[in-house]
Amino acid sequence: MTHLVVDQLKFGYTERMIIDGVSLELRAGEVLVLLGANGAGKTTLLRLIARQLKLESGKMLLDESDITKLSRRNLAQQIALMPQHENQTSTLTVHDVVSLGRMPHCGWWAPLSNADQSRVEDAITATGLSSFRNRSILELSGGEWRRMILARAIAQDASVLLLDEPIAGLDLKYQYEVLDQVRQLTKQNRLVSVVTLHDMNMAAMFADRVAILHDGKLLAIGKAEEVITSALIREAFDVEVSVMRHPTLGTPLVVPLHNFSKTRSQTGGESSYSNAEF
């Protein structure tokens, strides 16, 4: 039973704390979405849990084992991180990259077993990449690239999935498909998934719990309807919104209240643009 605990995590540079005393506890089968403004510390928190950054203080336990004491390979068998960006310095194919997800299990040299191969195929199929499997990764669009990285994280077969903006650059259909896939995997395999998103409505529909980070601190954590409120959004993002109820799902629905009419009139307005073009 996967059980992830992070307790009073701190990380920062000389005069600025990026993560300041964040504590979370997640149990098997749970999806947590991290929300927060740019620079709030979402990516840093994921990278700390994946031990890509060195913790200043705090504790991180996975199934009661100290994460900081695990070997790098053992860690990768248990925690998969899908980063926001990756280098484009190779022409490996989609299949090659997804196969690398098996490296924590089969090591540096051993060939992939039949079981490894079938994990890779499953991950490729699940992310809708079958027709791209032999394509060079440099030929992928941004959305296809993200699906490939997700496929690799799935192939990694870890009990904790840390996904940093997995739907950035995807069209709505693939946003649903990817998040559906993550939810299904999390529930079926009793994983723990921590996902950063910018879309609050999507977060409300997708997450079991939502956490808001603000200036490296945990501002709020709980069910979507407890956390996605106009007051907390104002505090975290410094914007005015109205939070309504989704007409069919009943989840919070964030409606932005920003008025663009001022800037429209300054630039000549929509109507004059239309006249000029059409």
Place this chain on the structure above:
Amino acid sequence: MYLVLIAGLILAFTSVASLFVGAIAISPWDAMEFLLRDASGLTSTERTILFELRLPRMITAILVGSSLGIAGVGFQALFRNPLADPYIIGASSGAALGVTIAIMVGWQAALFGLRTTAVAALLGSLLIVAIVMFIGSLSGRSNSLSLLLAGVALSSMINSIVSLLMFWSEEKIMVIFAWLMGSLANNGWPSIASTSLIALIGLVILWGLSRPLDSYLLGDVASQSLGLNLAWFRLLLVAGASIATGAAVSSAGIIGFVGLIAPHMARWTVGPKHVWQIPMSACYGAMILISADAIARTIVAPTELPVGSITALMGCPFFLGLLLFRSRSSTVLGDAS
């Protein structure tokens, strides 16, 4: 895999062909008979030329070329830069310093069949690479940029020291200069045996890193999340590539461009996966050096040109072509077809 086998066959053919090319012509059939059966059909001069000169030279070319080829793959991957070569972090300047000092002070240190200059070059190159790694790690993060900067800075300083030493030892300047130009001559069988062992160690380390190398090219974050301990991986990578470079410089001095060209040719042929790229680059490195050596021995025979100049002459147009090609392509390390 088939492409690597075909390259191996072409290498074997090129190697045998190089045996009957030279100032004194020896027929291909006699050369083959010498290799496969006995040397009874050859005159004693031909026997000496084949067994004492051309065969050791051919094997040295294979060892040096393949070592430079795999070291080039290693360093291009380490710096995620297609313009890196085996000498990028100071192996050549270290070797040059070792040899210059050895020649100046008349040091005699033949070891395990290696000549004094070979021992001095090997020690010099490995010492400087070790210093570069130490300086690179002082930055607190053993990343490839620190290594690159430390290597470039230290190489410049050592090259200046070598120039000053050459300036002060006027009577030995030609000996040092001849070594710096690179040559495949004068490697006896004991030296070849030692070099083979060193080259093999480099090859085993680098080939063993094939899969991690594939992941490393996706970036530090990705490779770490796939279980790669970056500090250990970089240490092994630099060690393997430097040992291979050391094998090459100790046998043949400084031979440029082979380690730059061979990895690109390998990527174009077998693609970016290192498990195939490394043996393919070894084959290409060996083929390039055997061909360059054949040209160096024959073009103005009986005078022999320094093989390092031939590889540079062949390599420079390639290098420029690469720059032009890169300007039309967004690819960095993936110019494979």
